[in-house]
Amino acid sequence: MTHEELEDAVPLYAAGALDRTERQALEAHLLSGCPSCHHALKEYQSLAALLPFGLVQSQPPRSLKARIMAARNPVTSAVQDGQKDPLKPSLEPGEWMNHLFPPITPARSFSLPWAIGFATVALVAVAAYVGWTFTSRLSDDAARMQQLEATLQEQTTKLVSLQRVISERERSLMELQGDASRRAHDIAELKEQLFQRETELESLERQLASRSAGGQRGRTPQDELAALLRQPSIRVVSLSGSEMAKSASGILLYDASTQKVWMYAVNLPECLNGTIYQLWAIDQKPKSIGTFHMDSGETAHLLVKRLPDFERAKKFAVSLEPPGGRPEPTGAVYLVSQS
Amino acid sequence: MIDPALLARIVKGDQQAFSQLYDQSSTLLHTLALRILGSREETEELLQDVYLEVWRKVSRYDIGRGTPVAWLITLTRSRAIDRLRARGARGQQATTSLEQSAAPQVRDSGPSPFETQADQELRLAVGSAITSLPAAQQQAIELAYYEGLSHMEIAARLNQPLGTVKTRIKLGMSKLRETLRHSWDQGDFE
Structure with missing residues (x-):
């Protein structure tokens, strides 16, 4: 029976409703010293003893008291005892309680034959011997038990500390796992970024390759001029407007590495009726470098030509010539170099 | 209620104390026994047995186990149930029931002069x-x-x-x- 079942059986025990087996089970439990069941039983037994108060009272006949008082002599009692033996009750009232609450006053014996006295003395002596043997064995057992308990306690302490270490290791392992998982995630992200960058790089390389291939063919003069202006070894000659075009001006740049001359002219008048401007390099005599045309609304023009003997020229000039230009200057000069 | 000191006097053989105990408890115990046994004759026999047992075994009473009245009630109930079972074992019909037991009780009902x-x-x-x-x-x-x-x-x-x-x-x-x-x-x- 579980404790709950035993506890449930307490009110039934007090009411007298348990069968013998159940009664014995509960009594054994009570003797084991269960305080809650013990307390409950005391209350329920007090209650059970109250129940007859609820009955309608009935008085015994007056003669009964006289009979009882008369029957109290020892002889009658002995006769009564003899009669009672065959009817020995199965339920001695509160019998189990004797185990829980030993009577304060022990049962008296009015006459003890000397033989019983002697037997008692002998029994006490034997009991004392047995008790002494038993006690010494008990003390041995107790010492062994203490030793075992000490060992057990030691082992338990070790076990507890080991459990603590294991739990700490588990915790740090979990932290490491979490860290590793975060790092793996970072690595995956970085790989992804790297892959994207490689793709972009490939695409840029392709663009660069196609641009550099096209750049050789379609490079504009402006690009070359910009490169030219960054070179420290460039030669510069400025041109100013003549009486024909006072607001006009120009500049000549010469790159010895490529033997190219660059002329940039601004504010020259528009070329009319097919006329054309012609640039001259003048040493002993004028030599045509090239021609250019100024359209309506055009204010600036860039002319690029090869001129291997630039160093020999002393002066430069731009004149307006008839259509197609001339081997020597024939028209008015519009721009002329300063020195 | 019964004073535990009364039982202590009975232990010493005080007859007056025993008489007092009877006066204070007999109506209750009679009521209980009659309720269980249903027979006046048997109830009287039982009460005689119970009081004689009290006279002989009163030293077994321990106040730690309950009040004197609780002890007497437990003893009376226990002995009455034993008789009832013995009667059942002998094949006699139990005469008790709620209805049957009510009749004799009504006849004798009334407060005890010692109540x-x-x-x-x-x-x-x-x-x-x-x-x-x-x-x-x-x-x-x-x-x-x-x-x-x-x-x-x-x-x-x-x-x-x-x-x-x-x-x-x-x-x-x-x-x-x-x-x-x-x-x-x-x-x-x-």
């Missing part, structure tokens, strides 16, 4: 607590307490499941305990 006010109040409180129980719970407790039937015997008698009978007794006793707790908390029964 105190505290006794009267207690009888009223217990009577009221018992009658306020559901009839089925009251019946199950009475079959166990006054007829000495186990819960299995009660279940068979009432043709009810065992669990139902157990629950009825448990609930009934529990309610009575709650209602009457003050009766022994006041020192009457503890």
Whole structure:
């Protein structure tokens, strides 16, 4: 029976409703010293003893008291005892309680034959011997038990500390796992970024390759001029407007590495009726470098030509010539170099 | 209520104390025995046995086990149930039942001349607590307490499941305990 079942059986025990087996089970439990069941039983037994108060009272006949008082002599009692033996009750009232609450006053014996006295003395002596043997064995057992308990306690302490270490290791392992998982995630992200960058790089390389291939063919003069202006070894000659075009001006740049001359002219008048401007390099005599045309609304023009003997020229000039230009200057000069 | 000192005097062989004990308890014990046995003659025989046993064994009484009245009631009930069972074993019909036992009680009913006010109040409180129980719970407790039937015997008698009978007794006793707790908390029964 579980404790709950035993506890449930307490009110039934007090009411007298348990069968013998159940009664014995509960009594054994009570003797084991269960305080809650013990307390409950005391209350329920007090209650059970109250129940007859609820009955309608009935008085015994007056003669009964006289009979009882008369029957109290020892002889009658002995006769009564003899009669009672065959009817020995199965339920001695509160019998189990004797185990829980030993009577304060022990049962008296009015006459003890000397033989019983002697037997008692002998029994006490034997009991004392047995008790002494038993006690010494008990003390041995107790010492062994203490030793075992000490060992057990030691082992338990070790076990507890080991459990603590294991739990700490588990915790740090979990932290490491979490860290590793975060790092793996970072690595995956970085790989992804790297892959994207490689793709972009490939695409840029392709663009660069196609641009550099096209750049050789379609490079504009402006690009070359910009490169030219960054070179420290460039030669510069400025041109100013003549009486024909006072607001006009120009500049000549010469790159010895490529033997190219660059002329940039601004504010020259528009070329009319097919006329054309012609640039001259003048040493002993004028030599045509090239021609250019100024359209309506055009204010600036860039002319690029090869001129291997630039160093020999002393002066430069731009004149307006008839259509197609001339081997020597024939028209008015519009721009002329300063020195 | 009976003073435990009265029992201490009986232990020493005080006849007057024994007479006093009889006066203070006989109505209650007679009521109880008659309720169980249902027979006046048998009840008187039983009471004689019980009081003689008290006279001889009063030294066994220990106040730690309960009040003197509780001890006397437990003893009387126990002996009466034994007689009832012995009668059943001999093949005689039990004559007790709620209805049958009521008749002789009514005839002799009336307060005992030795009853105190505290006794009267207690009888009223217990009577009221018992009658306020559901009839089925009251019946199950009475079959166990006054007829000495186990819960299995009660279940068979009432043709009810065992669990139902157990629950009825448990609930009934529990309610009575709650209602009457003050009766022994006041020192009457503890």
